[in-house]
Amino acid sequence: MRVLIVDDHPVVVSGCKALLAAEPDIEVFDAPDAETGLAAYMAKTPDVAVIDINLPGLSGFELATRILTQDPAARIVIFSMNDDPAFAARAISTGAKGYLAKNDDPSLFVAALRQVCAGGTYLPGALAQKMAFAKFDNRLAQLSQREMEIVRLLAAGQSMGAIADKLGVSYKTIANNCTSLKLKLGARTSMDLMRVALEAQGQ
Structure with missing residues (x-):
């Protein structure tokens, strides 16, 4: 599984790589912003792209939209500091296949990526429940x-x-x-x- 991580925080990228290091079948590469992230996606054609919402310049939502314009089959997981269902709903409406908050249990990270890579979708249980019961304005x-x-x-x-x-x-x-x-x-x-x-x- 080839994973692209687009995040401008080196500590976050290092943490993600550490979580994936124990998985021998996973190859990881990264980009610090939307522009290089789009170029990396087109050059590397990853199985899953993990995109932070808060990027320099274009937002993660905008990057996801651009990637999906180029590759409608792209499997994207939006990664955010915010675990509010409004952001998750926005991610799904953009076309992402999953949403992870950075304060989620780290053990869920690999499982989420594998699930999305396999063609599924992923939302943390508590967040999915909030979305199910919330009536967004x-x-x-x-x-x-x-x-x-x-x-x-x-x-x-x-x-x-x-x-x-x-x-x-x-x-x-x-x-x-x-x-x-x-x-x-x-x-x-x-x-x-x-x-x-x-x-x-x-x-």
Whole structure:
């Protein structure tokens, strides 16, 4: 099994490699950002791609979309610090075959990759249960991938200036996006945006 890990944190990549090192049939290679990740995918044609959501430049969601455009049969597992069902639902709607939170039991990592490689799908049990019972606010369906990325970065404590730098746009553009997001999600402040996106259920 050939596994591509796209993550910009060396410690995370090293940890993933360590988990897979005991598996003699697994070959691992990695990339630190979306651009090199896409190039690596096209060059190496891995059986499974593990993609972090929070990448420099393009988000993991955007990378997954680009890979699937090139290879509709791609088997992608989204990897995130966030175990909220809203992110998992977004990953699945993007076309990913699995979702793993970085705080999940490490012993599940290899099993998840093998399951996806075999043509299956994978969600941790607790997360799958949350998704089954959650009624996600339909307002989220209005958001573009870029808007979801801005909401996620705000929730991570990033300032609008830092988000503008990360996404390569002007501060004014991010400020305008945030104003639009507040209207779409009924949020009063910038920090309310993620709370509304993740907590609004069946309103």
